Amino acid sequence: MVGYLLQRLIHGIGVLLGVSIIVFFLIHLTADPCSVILPPDASASDRKICRRQLGLDQPLPVQYAIFLSRAVQGDFGFSYRHQGYAMDLVLERLPATLRLMAVAISFALLVAVPLGILAAWKRDTPIDAFARTFVLFGQAVPDFWLGIVLILIFGVALRWLPVSGSRGWESLILPGVTIGAFPLTTIARLLRSSLLEVMNQDYIRTAWGKGLPPKAVLWKHALKNAAIPTITVIGLEVGFLFGGAVVAENVFAYPGMGRLAVNAIANRDIPVVQAFVAVTATIIVAVNLVVDLLYTWLDPRIRL
Amino acid sequence: MNSRYPILFLGALVLIVVACSPTPAGPQGTLTIALSAEAESLDPFFTYQAAGYSYAANIFDNLVERNFNGEFVPGLATEWTVVDDTTVQFKLRQGVTFHNGEAFTAESVKFTVQRMLDEEVNSGARNNFLSIDFVEVVDDFTVLFHLNRPDGALFENLAAGNLPMLPPVYFEEVEAEGFALNPVGTGPFKFVSWTRDEALTLEANENYWSGSYKGMPLVQTLIFRPITEATTRFSELQTGGAQIMQDLLPDQTAQAESAGLRVVPRETGQYAYVFLTADVEGPLADPQVRQALNYGVNVEGIISTVLGGFGSRIASPIGPVSFGHNPDVAPYTYDLEMARSLLAEAGFADGFDITMDICTCDPLDPIQAVAGELANLGINVTLNPLELAQFNDNWIARTQSPMWFARWGGSPDPASIVFFAACDGFISRFCNEEATALIHQAESTVDQNARAQVYRDLSQILHDDPLGIYLWTATSLYGVRAEVQGFTPHVNLIIVASNVSVSS
Numbered sequence: 001m002v003g004y005l006l007q008r009l010i011h012g013i014g015v016l017l018g019v020s021i022i023v024f025f026l027i028h029l030t031a032d033p034c035s036v037i038l039p040p041d042a043s044a045s046d047r048k049i050c051r052r053q054l055g056l057d058q059p060l061p062v063q064y065a066i067f068l069s070r071a072v073q074g075d076f077g078f079s080y081r082h083q084g085y086a087m088d089l090v091l092e093r094l095p096a097t098l099r100l101m102a103v104a105i106s107f108a109l110l111v112a113v114p115l116g117i118l119a120a121w122k123r124d125t126p127i128d129a130f131a132r133t134f135v136l137f138g139q140a141v142p143d144f145w146l147g148i149v150l151i152l153i154f155g156v157a158l159r160w161l162p163v164s165g166s167r168g169w170e171s172l173i174l175p176g177v178t179i180g181a182f183p184l185t186t187i188a189r190l191l192r193s194s195l196l197e198v199m200n201q202d203y204i205r206t207a208w209g210k211g212l213p214p215k216a217v218l219w220k221h222a223l224k225n226a227a228i229p230t231i232t233v234i235g236l237e238v239g240f241l242f243g244g245a246v247v248a249e250n251v252f253a254y255p256g257m258g259r260l261a262v263n264a265i266a267n268r269d270i271p272v273v274q275a276f277v278a279v280t281a282t283i284i285v286a287v288n289l290v291v292d293l294l295y296t297w298l299d300p301r302i303r304l
Numbered sequence: 305m306n307s308r309y310p311i312l313f314l315g316a317l318v319l320i321v322v323a324c325s326p327t328p329a330g331p332q333g334t335l336t337i338a339l340s341a342e343a344e345s346l347d348p349f350f351t352y353q354a355a356g357y358s359y360a361a362n363i364f365d366n367l368v369e370r371n372f373n374g375e376f377v378p379g380l381a382t383e384w385t386v387v388d389d390t391t392v393q394f395k396l397r398q399g400v401t402f403h404n405g406e407a408f409t410a411e412s413v414k415f416t417v418q419r420m421l422d423e424e425v426n427s428g429a430r431n432n433f434l435s436i437d438f439v440e441v442v443d444d445f446t447v448l449f450h451l452n453r454p455d456g457a458l459f460e461n462l463a464a465g466n467l468p469m470l471p472p473v474y475f476e477e478v479e480a481e482g483f484a485l486n487p488v489g490t491g492p493f494k495f496v497s498w499t500r501d502e503a504l505t506l507e508a509n510e511n512y513w514s515g516s517y518k519g520m521p522l523v524q525t526l527i528f529r530p531i532t533e534a535t536t537r538f539s540e541l542q543t544g545g546a547q548i549m550q551d552l553l554p555d556q557t558a559q560a561e562s563a564g565l566r567v568v569p570r571e572t573g574q575y576a577y578v579f580l581t582a583d584v585e586g587p588l589a590d591p592q593v594r595q596a597l598n599y600g601v602n603v604e605g606i607i608s609t610v611l612g613g614f615g616s617r618i619a620s621p622i623g624p625v626s627f628g629h630n631p632d633v634a635p636y637t638y639d640l641e642m643a644r645s646l647l648a649e650a651g652f653a654d655g656f657d658i659t660m661d662i663c664t665c666d667p668l669d670p671i672q673a674v675a676g677e678l679a680n681l682g683i684n685v686t687l688n689p690l691e692l693a694q695f696n697d698n699w700i701a702r703t704q705s706p707m708w709f710a711r712w713g714g715s716p717d718p719a720s721i722v723f724f725a726a727c728d729g730f731i732s733r734f735c736n737e738e739a740t741a742l743i744h745q746a747e748s749t750v751d752q753n754a755r756a757q758v759y760r761d762l763s764q765i766l767h768d769d770p771l772g773i774y775l776w777t778a779t780s781l782y783g784v785r786a787e788v789q790g791f792t793p794h795v796n797l798i799i800v801a802s803n804v805s806v807s808s
Contacts, residue, residue: 035696038428039352044730047700049426081344082500083484148535156539163539164531166502253531255502263342263501268693 008292012285019281020071023274024064032056033080033268054080071278077271081264086271090257090279096166097256100248101241103176105234108184116191116230121218123196131188138185143244147178147251164253175252179244183237190233194226201225228298235291242280331508333806334525335788337799338537338546342501342530347484348468349420349427354550354714354797355530357465359504361518361798362526364468364489367394367413368459371517374573374625374716374795376459379516380408380469380490384459386750390437390451392458398445400513402471403494410441415472417449425480429466432457454748456755457719460627464715465798492521492802504528512802519803522790526801541565541783547806548791549783550799554612560783568782570793573625573716575618578660578674578773579724581706582734587658588706592650594770598636600643601677607776610670614779620766621712621721623777625795628718628746628759633767635774643681655682660707662687663695671709674775699731711778714797718759722747725771734771 034050042050051057055066070077076086119131154174155163162171198204199222207217246258253259257276264272295302343356348364351357369379381394400408417439419425435455440448451458461467474488487495490513493506506528508521529546531537534553541549542563552560557567580588580597587593607615619635622628647653662671668689675685688705690698698704713720726743727735742762749755767774784791790804 030691030694032697033693035700036693042428043431043434046426046428046431049423050428053426083345083347083481148533151536151539156542159543163543163545164536165529165545251533251536253501253529253533253536255499259501266692 005289008289012282012289015285016278016281019277020068020274021064023277024067024270025060027265027268027270027273028060028063030268033270036267037080067274071274076275076278079264079269079272081267081269081272086269086275087278089260089272090275093255093257093260094279096254097242097245097249097258100172100175100179100245100254100256101238103172104178104180104241104244105183105237107176107180108187108237109234112184112187113191116188117195117218117223119188119192120195120199128192131192135185135189138181141181143178143182143247144251146181147175147248150174150178151252166254171252171254175245175248175254178248178251179241182244183234183240186233186237187230191226191230194229195222198222198226224298228295231291231294231298235288238287239280239284242284330510331521331524333523333808334527335523335548335801335804335806336527336529336546337801338540338549339528339530339799340532340534340537340551342532343504345484346487346495346498346504347480348466348487349425349429350484351466352428355528357796358799359528360465360468360489361491361794361800362493362506362802363487363491363495364470365491365516365518366463366465366468367396368462369517370463370716370794370796372792372794372800374627376463377517379463380413387448389454389750392449392451392750393442394447394449396445396447397513397515400490401511402474402490403488403509404471404474406471406473406488408469408471408490409444410447412469412472413447414439414441415475416467416470419470419475420467427466429461429464432461432464433467454750456747456749456752457717458750459752460715460717460719465796492516492518493526496525501530516802518800519790521802522805523801538783541785544785547785547788548799548804550780552781552783554610554614554781556783557612557781564786566784566786566788568784568791568793569614570780570782570795571614571616571625571777572714572780572795572797573623574711574714574778574797575621575623576670576709576711576775576778577621577771578775579708579710579733580770580772581704582771583732584706586706587650587652587656590650591769592646593652594772595636595768596643596646596650596681597678597683597773598770599639599646600681600683601674601773601775602638603635603775604638606670606673606677610673611776611779614781615776617776618774620763620774621725621771622718622759622763622766625716625777626718626759627716627752628756628763630760630763633763636767640680647681653682655684657684657686658707659686659688659705660709661695661698661705662689662709663692664689665692665695666709666711674709674773702731702733704733716795719747725766736765736769736771739765739769 033054034047038046038050055063074087079086079089082089115131119128122128151163151174154161161173165171204217204222207221245256246262249256249258250262260272261276339355341353341355343359344351346359348360351360366379367381369377371377380397380400382397383395385393387393396410402408417436420427420430420433421436435451435453435458437450437452440450442448468489471488475483492509492512494509496505496507498504506526508524512520531540537549538556540546552567560567580594582588603617616624617635619633675687678685722743723729724732725734726732726740739762742758746755746758749758780793780797782793787807788804794800
């Protein structure tokens with residue numbers, strides 16, 4: 001177990017390093033931050049001063065080495081665009097985004113789990129057909145469109161919920177639903193198919209044969225085994241949640257990390273982009289580790 | 305003249321008393337304004353876009369201001385005299401205090417200019433103030449600007465918003481970082497709080513000096529909310545989450561009006577062009593081809609359909625809103641026959657294939673309409689969309705495509721066209737010696753009437769030898785709720801919120 005954890009930790013560090021290299025070189029390939037930071041009429045000498053101040057006049061590998069040596073100490077540098085340290089700016093926004101993601105995943109699970117179970121349990125009935133159509137629709141709808149439609153219905157027409165911003169828990173509902181919609185469909189679909197698979201297994205037949213009531217068959221035997229692939233997917237969905245947050249935070253003018261990141265990318269605010277990527281990558285690696293540990297609880301045959 | 309003031313003043317007083325008699329005087333209520341972008345910073349030295357300038361205009365004041373129509377009016381300087389070509393004297397307004405109680409004096413001016421000129425501070429606007437050698441404090445309320453060259457654009461730059469007056473004592477105490485977190489100015493509103501990407505909250509400065517073109521603050525709380533998504537911004541306006549909305553889309557105007565919202569358009573000094581690389585071999589090097597392109601695009605048609613009728617045609621980079629506009633220079637007429645014959649004369653009767661860079665930050669429809677018009681001449685345009693940073697980079701590095709669509713300007717002063725219209729402009733892809741001479745003459749003409757005449761002459765030259773396809777003036781559209789009174793859109797794209805009130 002300890003050996004496994006150590007191994008995963010080393011993997012995680014490798015992932016973070018790889019991500020940082022890819023992002024670093026990609027963003028430097030695209031454009032000179034000084035041409036966005038300065039107004040279009042800034043002089044050539046001001047541009048030169050800008051590049052020197054930001055250390056952009058060094059060769060790229062040197063810049064990366066400097067970046068890395070500071071980053072391992074938690075120093076991602078000063079934001080080019082905003083007054084403040086890049087990591088502080090990102091961490092300041094992290095709680096707002098986590099709140100949004102918590103609402104999103106809760107919403108997704110609250111709808112997906114009953115839907116997936118019902119669809120599998122009542123296979124090939126109208127309920128199943130409805131669930132499958134719903135899932136198909138959910139997967140086809142782009143999140144920015146869904147966000148705007150939700151605003152128009154619940155914000156403008158019905159006036160039940162705030163249109164945008166972050167004023168209390170009400171503000172979390174619409175963006176949370178927007179972000180949660182896609183993971184919802186993935187989870188529901190997967191839960192349905194893994195339950196169907198499990199239901200054909202010998203031990204379920206045995207359970208029925210023992211005369212167990214349907215509830216016990218479902219909850220005690222079928223669901224626990226069917227949950228393994230579902231839990232894996234939930235771990236993977238964390239990445240999609242961040243992606244969804246980036247879109248939803250911009251549609252709903254919600255001051256989270258995703259909005260900060262979009263602005264940072266558009267403005268070539270490299271330190272903020274790097275800090276954002278480091279934080280999200282760390283969270284995704286950590287969540288996947290937790291998922292692995294959950295396997296051992298769900299299926300005692302799995303040994304780490 | 306002076307004797308009229310008391311009468312006017314009494315008249316205003318009676319009106320105020322009548323309008324507000326049941327309620328106590330003073331600023332009241334909350335005004336929320338939905339902006340389309342967030343400012344880079346609250347330090348006015350480091351903002352270069354409308355959002356930051358709007359924040360600055362409400363918190364700070366400039367020495368010289370442009371009023372809503374773009375005319376120079378006194379700000380913190382009550383009068384100014386051009387002593388000679390390189391010396392300008394400013395008389396400063398007395399009795400003005402910063403929000404922290406610090407007095408505004410000649411030292412504030414000296415300190416502010418010094419900070420702008422400091423290379424290590426490296427404001428992106430520093431380039432605009434390099435003509436200033438130093439500021440001499442004559443007495444508490446008189447300063448002399450000593451210039452190292454005659455600078456025709458000095459007043460324009462002083463009024464543009466990057467050099468509002470800062471409080472030296474407070475600034476030294478909190479330093480740049482602290483100042484950006486808690487800015488202090490002399491403006492109509494005082495800073496309360498800022499959550500980036502969420503809201504800037506200001507409160508009325510009840511001690512605001514009288515006589516500003518901005519007017520007194522009439523609401524107690526002023527909130528700016530940056531909402532980038534246009535549909536969301538419009539939804540906030542519809543539901544009353546905001547009372548004024550910036551950048552209403554042309555296709556939202558009908559819906560706004562039917563919902564009882566006012567649409568307030570403001571033609572600005574920002575002009576749209578398809579710029580052309582005239583400095584490399586190829587069809588665009590020929591002035592006849594560039595003229596043909598101007599004849600061949602039905603700009604009026606695009607304005608009335610795609611742009612919803614907002615905007616007007618420009619005849620040169622010194623358009624109808626610009627200082628020095630020449631009304632005698634008419635825009636190119638839409639004349640396909642003329643366009644075709646000019647192209648034929650230049651040897652391109654069958655047209656040519658060409659690429660146009662466009663920024664993903666610009667709406668696509670009007671650009672596609674322009675490209676569609678060019679197709680009528682046999683000119684097949686491939687659109688090459690680029691992100692703003694890359695787009696700017698290519699322009700600065702001169703690696704852009706032969707055509708590129710861009711909007712330039714915002715202020716009514718045409719000084720900045722030097723960068724793309726003069727042979728030695730650092731992003732110029734065009735050279736006309738005669739035009740360049742006039743541009744530099746305007747730069748060094750301090751007398752504003754003489755300077756305007758230079759620009760009028762320049763208009764004709766740049767019209768006849770076009771550096772691009774001259775398209776339209778950008779119009780800012782504001783959505784305003786019925787309960788808002790007194791909102792006037794500013795020609796400089798900024799939102800000044802004093803003088804605006806909200807009835808409950």
